[in-house]
Amino acid sequence: MIEVLATGPLATVQDLGRFGYQYLGVARSGAADLRAHRLANRLVGNAETAATIEITSGGLAVRLSTTATIALAGAPCPGAPGWQVAVTVPAGCRFALGPAESGLRSYLAVRGGIAVEPVLGSRATDLLSGLGPPVLAVGTQLAIGTDTAGSPAGEPAPAPAPSTAPVRVLPGPRTDWFTDPAELFDRSWTVQPDSNRIGVRLAGIPLRRSRPGELPPEPMLPGAIQVPPSGQPIVLFRDAPVTGGYPVIGVLPAAELDRIGQLRPGDQLRFRPVPA
Amino acid sequence: MNVLPYGDHAVLVEPADESAVLAMRDWLVAQRYPGIVAVVPAARTVLVEVDPATLPVLRLRQLLADAVPSRPETTAGDELVELPVRYDGADLAAVAEQVGITTDELISLHSEAEYTVRFCGFSPGFGYLSGLHPRLRLPRLASPRPTVPAGSVAIADEFTAVYPRATPGGWRLLGSTEVALFDLSREPPAVLVPGIRVRFVPR
Numbered sequence: 001m002i003e004v005l006a007t008g009p010l011a012t013v014q015d016l017g018r019f020g021y022q023y024l025g026v027a028r029s030g031a032a033d034l035r036a037h038r039l040a041n042r043l044v045g046n047a048e049t050a051a052t053i054e055i056t057s058g059g060l061a062v063r064l065s066t067t068a069t070i071a072l073a074g075a076p077c078p079g080a081p082g083w084q085v086a087v088t089v090p091a092g093c094r095f096a097l098g099p100a101e102s103g104l105r106s107y108l109a110v111r112g113g114i115a116v117e118p119v120l121g122s123r124a125t126d127l128l129s130g131l132g133p134p135v136l137a138v139g140t141q142l143a144i145g146t147d148t149a150g151s152p153a154g155e156p157a158p159a160p161a162p163s164t165a166p167v168r169v170l171p172g173p174r175t176d177w178f179t180d181p182a183e184l185f186d187r188s189w190t191v192q193p194d195s196n197r198i199g200v201r202l203a204g205i206p207l208r209r210s211r212p213g214e215l216p217p218e219p220m221l222p223g224a225i226q227v228p229p230s231g232q233p234i235v236l237f238r239d240a241p242v243t244g245g246y247p248v249i250g251v252l253p254a255a256e257l258d259r260i261g262q263l264r265p266g267d268q269l270r271f272r273p274v275p276a
Numbered sequence: 277m278n279v280l281p282y283g284d285h286a287v288l289v290e291p292a293d294e295s296a297v298l299a300m301r302d303w304l305v306a307q308r309y310p311g312i313v314a315v316v317p318a319a320r321t322v323l324v325e326v327d328p329a330t331l332p333v334l335r336l337r338q339l340l341a342d343a344v345p346s347r348p349e350t351t352a353g354d355e356l357v358e359l360p361v362r363y364d365g366a367d368l369a370a371v372a373e374q375v376g377i378t379t380d381e382l383i384s385l386h387s388e389a390e391y392t393v394r395f396c397g398f399s400p401g402f403g404y405l406s407g408l409h410p411r412l413r414l415p416r417l418a419s420p421r422p423t424v425p426a427g428s429v430a431i432a433d434e435f436t437a438v439y440p441r442a443t444p445g446g447w448r449l450l451g452s453t454e455v456a457l458f459d460l461s462r463e464p465p466a467v468l469v470p471g472i473r474v475r476f477v478p479r
Contacts, residue, residue: 022316022325023301024458024466025396025403119460129400130441173280173288173321217397217404219316219323221286243318243397251283276281 001065002110004140006096008059011136013114014107015051018122018131022242026131028222029124029239032105032197032261035160036074040109043071043086043153050113050147051123053136055106057264060136061096062108064089068144069111069152075103075262076159085156086111102162103262111152115145127197128239166272167256172225174215174247179208181249184225185271189233193265197239199226200260202269206231207249214245223252223260235260279340286325287336289344294320296348298394298471303348309339317395317470319404354392356473359438361387361429363478365449367417371431375411383478385409386450391436391474396466401440401458403468408436420446427452429476436476438468451476 004011014037017030031037031054041050053060058077064070069088072080078098081087089095100106116123116133125132134140166185175181189202207227220226224236226246235252236244237260250271252260263269277300278290291300301317304324311331316323326336363383372382391405408431416432421444424430428439430447439445440457453476457467468474 019313021400021465022314023396023470024401024464025398026400120465131400170283171281173282216319217395218321219288219318221283221323221325223283241398242316243395248282251281251286253284 002114002142002144003063003065004060004136004138004142005063005094006059006061006138007136008055008057008097010056011060012054012125012127013051013116013133013136013142014054014124015049015122017124017238018120018126021120025242026120027126027128027239027242029122029126029132031107031124032238033074033107033258035258036105037107039084039157040071040073040107041113043073043084043157044069044109044111045086045148045150045152046109046111046113047147047149050109050145051116053108053114053142055097055108057104058097058100058106060108061094063094064091066091066144071109071152072106073109073157074106075100077101077106082156084159086152086154088152104264105261110144111148113145113147115143126239128241163259166270167259168253168274169225169250169271170253170274171276172248172250173218175249177209177211177247178227178249179210182273183207184233184249185273187270189269189271191263191265191267191269195263195265197237199237199240200235200263202233202235204232207233209247211247215247217243217245218248220244220248221251223254223257224248225250225252237261277344279337280321282323284333285328286323287333287340289322289324289340290320291322297322298392299348300344301470303345307343311336318397319394354471354473356475357467358475358477359429359453359455360479361451361453361476363387363451365429365451367448368450371412371414371448371450374414377411382412382450385412386431386436387476387478393468393470393472393474394435395470396468399440399443401466401468402437403466403470403472404435404437405468405474406435408434414448416446417448420444424449425452427454427457429453440466
């Protein structure tokens with residue numbers, strides 16, 4: 001059992017996401033930084049389907065009631081028993097993470113995975129619809145599962161070099177709704193404080209739309225850059241609704257979404273076009 | 277038919293005729309192309325999502341150009357769902373007045389039509405139903421309600437819908453139903469699945 005002693009700003013259970021129900025209006029959800037989530041699982045020898053705890057800006061404190069092998073990856077936080085390395089901790093071990101030193105989201109994997117009941121094939125918490133386990137709270141008790149696929153890693157994983165390159169963007173379906181779609185790439189964008197797992201809101205010199213109004217509802221995907229009439233883009237994220245009415249100017253390649261999951265409010269961001 | 281770009285693992289198919297969206301979705305699902313992981317319809321377009329390791333987007337585009345009929349046959353004879361409705365919605369009187377009819381006439385116009393679930397969105401199990409009488413087409417409320425009760429039967433633009441759970445919402449509320457529209461113990465969990473025909477029965 002893992003007992004939650006403190007949650008920090010937000011902590012949820014996440015896995016690879018909820019698939020096959022988008023046609024019923026169910027979001028994909030899943031870990032914001034899939035690469036870090038997968039790394040934490042790999043370090044403890046979990047199956048890739050195992051659930052981890054997604055920590056937002058540090059602050060999580062837990063107590064383990066049994067001996068367990070754990071690993072933390074993603075945004076580094078002080079106070080961890082180890083970072084990007086599998087560590088076996090004794091029963092009764094407790095640790096408290098400080099605020100993230102850089103980036104936003106960290107992942108705590110426990111060998112066996114977090115054993116909450118899957119909902120529509122996934123253990124991920126969807127913050128928009130409320131599907132999946134509730135957001136972690138002080139006192140939440142999480143069982144440890146048996147979702148393993150090998151031995152824990154003997155070596156620490158090298159820390160990935162943080163990328164400062166502009167985020168790649170592929171053309172979206174509605175570039176014709178904009179006066180000059182290249183404006184997206186000319187400007188620097190600032191991540192807004194109301195960004196979350198549903199969408200990352202950006203502010204900068206507004207994009208000019210050549211058409212007012214909205215589209216009839218259109219399918220949306222995480223990574224789609226939607227532009228409301230304000231001209232301030234929103235990068236739809238893991239828990240975004242499956243349809244929306246604002247035109248999509250561009251779409252991030254799937255691999256770029258992990259970087260989006262590490263953006264903090266106030267961070268500056270640039271995009272660069274890649275051909276379809 | 278247009279095939280619009282949508283990132284590195286999807287395209288957006290826009291049939292020439294919006295009435296072909298559901299047929300297009302059914303046709304794509306029926307082909308069982310290896311590598312297509314999701315086919316998601318909306319009002320005018322269908323998203324086709326792939327596992328790019330099995331089916332790269334470039335190959336998907338060729339497949340769509342070569343194989344997809346521009347106007348697939350409409351599938352008929354889908355299941356009919358009847359939803360009992362108490363026409364007691366907060367906006368019933370205001371809608372009737374705005375349209376220039378009595379509330380009884382409004383209830384008749386809404387309950388005598390047969391609807392089709394065109395697509396789901398907004399929240400799990402929230403179906404957008406086409407077939408609304410043209411006289412009842414009104415825009416969304418200028419400011420959405422912070423909470424619309426679960427089971428609310430509502431209209432906006434060309435659609436009618438039922439809120440599966442309490443959420444914020446800007447649609448105009450005509451009534452309510454006690455039928456649970458999204459139930460995780462069922463497969464599929466939604467009652468209003470794309471393609472299903474729907475009637476509202478006043479009670």
